Amino acid sequence: MTVTEKLIYKTYEASFKLQRVPDTVIKKTLVQLAGEIEKSIPQLIKANKKDLLQQDKDNPKNDRLMLNEERIRSIAKSIIQISKLPNPAGKIIEKRILYNGLQLQKMSVPLGVVGAIYESRPNVTFDIAALCFRSMNACILKGSRDAENSNKAAIAVIKKVLKKNHIDPDCITLLPAERDAVPYLLRAEKYVDVIIPRGSNELIQYTRKNSLVPVIETGAGVCHVYVEQDADIRKAIAIVVNAKVSRPSVCNSLDSLLIDEPAAEKFLHQLLPEFEKYKVEIFADAKAYKLLKNYPYKQKAKPADFGREFLSLKCAVKIVKNYNEAIEHIRQYSTRHSEAIVSKNKTLCERFLKEVDAATVYSNASTRFTDGAEFGLGAEIGISTQKLHARGPFALEKLITEKWVIRGHGQIRD
Numbered sequence: 001m002t003v004t005e006k007l008i009y010k011t012y013e014a015s016f017k018l019q020r021v022p023d024t025v026i027k028k029t030l031v032q033l034a035g036e037i038e039k040s041i042p043q044l045i046k047a048n049k050k051d052l053l054q055q056d057k058d059n060p061k062n063d064r065l066m067l068n069e070e071r072i073r074s075i076a077k078s079i080i081q082i083s084k085l086p087n088p089a090g091k092i093i094e095k096r097i098l099y100n101g102l103q104l105q106k107m108s109v110p111l112g113v114v115g116a117i118y119e120s121r122p123n124v125t126f127d128i129a130a131l132c133f134r135s136m137n138a139c140i141l142k143g144s145r146d147a148e149n150s151n152k153a154a155i156a157v158i159k160k161v162l163k164k165n166h167i168d169p170d171c172i173t174l175l176p177a178e179r180d181a182v183p184y185l186l187r188a189e190k191y192v193d194v195i196i197p198r199g200s201n202e203l204i205q206y207t208r209k210n211s212l213v214p215v216i217e218t219g220a221g222v223c224h225v226y227v228e229q230d231a232d233i234r235k236a237i238a239i240v241v242n243a244k245v246s247r248p249s250v251c252n253s254l255d256s257l258l259i260d261e262p263a264a265e266k267f268l269h270q271l272l273p274e275f276e277k278y279k280v281e282i283f284a285d286a287k288a289y290k291l292l293k294n295y296p297y298k299q300k301a302k303p304a305d306f307g308r309e310f311l312s313l314k315c316a317v318k319i320v321k322n323y324n325e326a327i328e329h330i331r332q333y334s335t336r337h338s339e340a341i342v343s344k345n346k347t348l349c350e351r352f353l354k355e356v357d358a359a360t361v362y363s364n365a366s367t368r369f370t371d372g373a374e375f376g377l378g379a380e381i382g383i384s385t386q387k388l389h390a391r392g393p394f395a396l397e398k399l400i401t402e403k404w405v406i407r408g409h410g411q412i413r414d
Contacts, residue, residue: 004184007173012191014170015113017140023087030083034076035163035359040157041072047153060312063249064120075123082378088400089136103407108400110136112193115185117142119199122150127379129158129172135399138171142185149178186211198382204366218382221251221337223367226326227267228343229260236342237271242366242390245278248309252338252370256306256316258326264319265291280313287319307333323348336385359385359392
């Protein structure tokens, strides 16, 4: 057995012990973990700085990697929220008595062992660990080399609290950062119940193609905001600016802006000064490019630019004739993550919410709200863009499956 295989097996064994931990102890442990995280702020920041020093200073993805005091306190706060949420496992979903006296119950149970593969973002280590622990799932975490020091520091804090509460620390495991560990996890179908990749489209596709373990995707986000001709211009500008610049390195940020032709000139005239403050680079179609005039950060868009997840201060802009053209464009380029319309036309807004096929759809609001914490779910493992089992913020409520429990007194089938 390799080191990775041993770690996977230990987690599998620990998953059964976790089922015996009382819910009150799990809640208490999470509260203590939140406190320990806040006590460990200096150590966590120190480890994180080691990771940041190894990156190109101009890499826009550094924002996803960075931990500071505010973000660490936010992590602790989200874990407190998770501790207050009810355990989704152990609930009786359905019950009935058959003609022969058999007592049937359908109940929710943990998935078992959850494997997660993710890039950068050390906060994800805490999020997944807390969500899995609250739902009585063991978890195996495979972070990237970019965040190796940060992840090791995070897992040390977690295991310290688990040991303090006499819980097998192997129920939450961090695999080695090297890529060589990934194939072992993907082939561990005997010990791992589900794999959740979180990161680039390349990572997600690799996981799908190579995993023997069932995969739940948390997809890349190519997110659109469509400004319809009847939009309130002031609100539309606030929504677009927020969706693009508030945190451009995350999956729910704006990638493509669609504008109805009758409103385009007026809207862009007011939007561009706001974009220029943040040096947002625009990839514009032919019609939009003519209206950009003296805007300094512009270039003509190529077809591929409308399907790009930029993860930086870059944005594609296209002018459309009407609602129908906007919808067709979204259908062609969307990754089914988060899509928004801005309009005072309630009929079109409702059509958009019904007709657009995405995990989250918005009317007159920023796509940046697609987040487990914002939705009151405490945190999320990722945003699922597929349709089976989970869609949207993949949070506590989806870390379960079902089991039929039958109680009899000697019945046999005729």
